[in-house]
Amino acid sequence: MCRSVGRVSVQAVRRRRLEPDARREQILSVAIRLFGAKPYAEVSTTDVARDAGVARGLVNHYFGTKKDLYLEVVRVMLTVPDVALSQLPQGELSERASSIVNWFLDVVSRHSTSWLAATGAGGMADAEVHEVIAEAVDHAASGVLQALGSDDPTPALRAMTRAYVGLAIWTAQEWLQRGVLTRDQVHSLLTVSLLAMVEQVFPQA
Amino acid sequence: MCRSVGRVSVQAVRRRRLEPDARREQILSVAIRLFGAKPYAEVSTTDVARDAGVARGLVNHYFGTKKDLYLEVVRVMLTVPDVALSQLPQGELSERASSIVNWFLDVVSRHSTSWLAATGAGGMADAEVHEVIAEAVDHAASGVLQALGSDDPTPALRAMTRAYVGLAIWTAQEWLQRGVLTRDQVHSLLTVSLLAMVEQVFPQA
DNA sequence: GACCTTGTTGACACATCGCCAATAGTGCTC
DNA sequence: GAGCACTATTGGCGATGTGTCAACAAGGTC
Numbered sequence: 001m002c003r004s005v006g007r008v009s010v011q012a013v014r015r016r017r018l019e020p021d022a023r024r025e026q027i028l029s030v031a032i033r034l035f036g037a038k039p040y041a042e043v044s045t046t047d048v049a050r051d052a053g054v055a056r057g058l059v060n061h062y063f064g065t066k067k068d069l070y071l072e073v074v075r076v077m078l079t080v081p082d083v084a085l086s087q088l089p090q091g092e093l094s095e096r097a098s099s100i101v102n103w104f105l106d107v108v109s110r111h112s113t114s115w116l117a118a119t120g121a122g123g124m125a126d127a128e129v130h131e132v133i134a135e136a137v138d139h140a141a142s143g144v145l146q147a148l149g150s151d152d153p154t155p156a157l158r159a160m161t162r163a164y165v166g167l168a169i170w171t172a173q174e175w176l177q178r179g180v181l182t183r184d185q186v187h188s189l190l191t192v193s194l195l196a197m198v199e200q201v202f203p204q205a
Numbered sequence: 206m207c208r209s210v211g212r213v214s215v216q217a218v219r220r221r222r223l224e225p226d227a228r229r230e231q232i233l234s235v236a237i238r239l240f241g242a243k244p245y246a247e248v249s250t251t252d253v254a255r256d257a258g259v260a261r262g263l264v265n266h267y268f269g270t271k272k273d274l275y276l277e278v279v280r281v282m283l284t285v286p287d288v289a290l291s292q293l294p295q296g297e298l299s300e301r302a303s304s305i306v307n308w309f310l311d312v313v314s315r316h317s318t319s320w321l322a323a324t325g326a327g328g329m330a331d332a333e334v335h336e337v338i339a340e341a342v343d344h345a346a347s348g349v350l351q352a353l354g355s356d357d358p359t360p361a362l363r364a365m366t367r368a369y370v371g372l373a374i375w376t377a378q379e380w381l382q383r384g385v386l387t388r389d390q391v392h393s394l395l396t397v398s399l400l401a402m403v404e405q406v407f408p409q410a
Numbered sequence: 411g412a413c414c415t416t417g418t419t420g421a422c423a424c425a426t427c428g429c430c431a432a433t434a435g436t437g438c439t440c
Numbered sequence: 441g442a443g444c445a446c447t448a449t450t451g452g453c454g455a456t457g458t459g460t461c462a463a464c465a466a467g468g469t470c
Contacts, residue, residue, distance in 0.1 A: 159385040170371025180364040196401035
């Protein structure tokens with residue numbers, strides 16, 4: 001009567017066949033949990049396999065190399081429901097800036113642990129990993145520019161907005177990890193900075 | 206005439222005794238060069254030992270673990286001659302802000318490769334590494350606050366300044382790595398942001 | 411030259427990773 | 441229900457990297 005008890009049970013675990021998609025998804029979720037809790041070097045593929053109740057070779061079979069698996073994890077962690085960004089109110093400039101900042105703070109504080117892990121607190125800064133993060137930053141910058149009403153911005157304007165996104169990420173880390181600043185203070189800092197950039201720096205580009 | 210031929214070179218390398226400080230310094234300089242060129246995982250202690258013409262065990266003997274060696278490298282890379290910061294002109298607030306930014310841009314552009322490597326483009330984001338970077342950021346924030354004339358700032362003020370230093374780091378990376386922005390644009394962005402924070406956000410704290 | 415201090419070496423034990431042939435679930439056919 | 445084909449899954453092999461430690465030898469001293 002012993003059908004697959006957990007993983008480390010006394011009873012030997014019978015082999016289980018799953019649909020490739022399901023198995024892949026299961027391993028990925030385990031990897032997300034582990035990489036969210038410990039930095040890259042301290043998570044072995046053996047750990048992932050054990051927690052997934054699976055042979056280590058299967059991890060490589062589905063994700064290739066360990067770094068490939070990690071890249072996949074970071075991609076998922078940085079994937080954010082940005083539909084809400086396009087539904088922001090269309091009021092004054094300062095109103096819109098405030099709304100963008102609020103939306104950002106909501107998102108990062110909701111799933112803060114995985115977000116912190118992905119943005120560099122506990123990852124590994126390889127060239128490819130950096131590329132994935134850069135893509136997410138660029139995507140976020142696009143969202144900010146669109147919410148500000150600037151379509152088809154110049155490269156310099158995009159670059160400046162990326163820098164602002166960097167400030168937002170850094171400040172959010174400061175907020176969530178150290179706990180010195182209040183949310184209101186963070187909100188004020190980011191809103192004021194955004195307005196200052198839009199009004200005084202962006203006209204250059 | 207053949208006395209113990211070495212291993213690789215045509216010329217036999219006789220064992221050489223060095224003063225501990227000298228040997229340690231030599232290995233460290235090799236490690237700085239390698240870690241500045243390739244990310245953490247792609248530099249093995251064997252590489253460091255080979256380039257230093259030394260047995261691998263000696264690296265561990267002087268620096269303990271590989272991560273310890275890397276921490277030492279990052280510390281050196283982030284060590285910056287900040288004496289010039291205390292000699293900035295004492296003019297208007299906007300003058301001082303501009304001078305600080307210029308000083309920062311000079312420093313990071315001078316030894317950009319190692320600085321980029323240390324700030325996260327090619328390192329590994331372990332907890333301890335992050336701690337070393339955080340110390341450097343806090344040190345930089347102190348310099349900025351001092352140059353602005355604010356002695357004994359509140360914790361919130363320090364935190365906000367750390368966030369600004371984060372913006373500076375991020376923007377400098379954007380500048381040096383992508384090459385989209387000009388130095389003038391970067392200078393303008395950082396100066397305007399600093400002034401906006403000082404005048405509109407800092408009063409809260 | 412003998413001797414002692416200690417910088418330096420080489421190898422052993424262990425962990426992790428990528429790979430691949432062998433194995434065994436699972437559904438299908440008859 | 442038995443046989444069968446497909447393929448998800450396994451377990452182990454080889455390669456690479458790391459930390460440790462006893463043994464070795466370079467250089468100064470008497």
